[in-house]
Amino acid sequence: MKSRKAKDLKKTLLKKGFxxxxxxxxxxxxxxxxxxxxxxxxxxxxxxxxxxGTSLMGKMKKQLKFVESSLAEKFFDCPLSKEEYIAMLKENKEI
Structure with a gap:
């Protein structure tokens, strides 16, 4: 996963229901x-x-229950909506 600014990550999480x-x-x-x-x-x-950096982003990917890095990237780049994220978590029996 690519490196990202903490402030951008936080903004995205708040937008997506965190x-x-x-x-x-x-x-x-x-x-x-x-x-x-x-x-x-x-x-x-x-x-x-x-x-x-990439190491911490990998840990965050696991904490947020993403199986694929590409989905995590879409989540943080914003094409993956809050509803799609929740649907993925339900499909994977995380919630």
Whole structure:
């Protein structure tokens, strides 16, 4: 997966149904909300990193339950909608 700016990743997550868990102090936690309920799908951001390289993007891909890197890329590039992402998670029995 290609490197990305943390601020762009956060913006995309918020657009696609994630919310910040404000109780974390060392990291920012983002949880997926579906039908008003918090799911187990989540990812973390370090406060001091502004760029996420290929290694961290790979970890985020796994945390967000993507099987294929191409789908994760589409998610962050925005062709994959929130509804399509949730449908994928349901199809893979993640939610």
């Amino acid at each position: 919310e910040i868990n404000p109780k974390q102090q060392h990291h920012e936690s983002y949880y997926l909300i579906v039908d008003g309920k918090k799911t187990h799908i989540h990812t973390y951001f370090s406060h001091n990193l502004s760029d996420y």
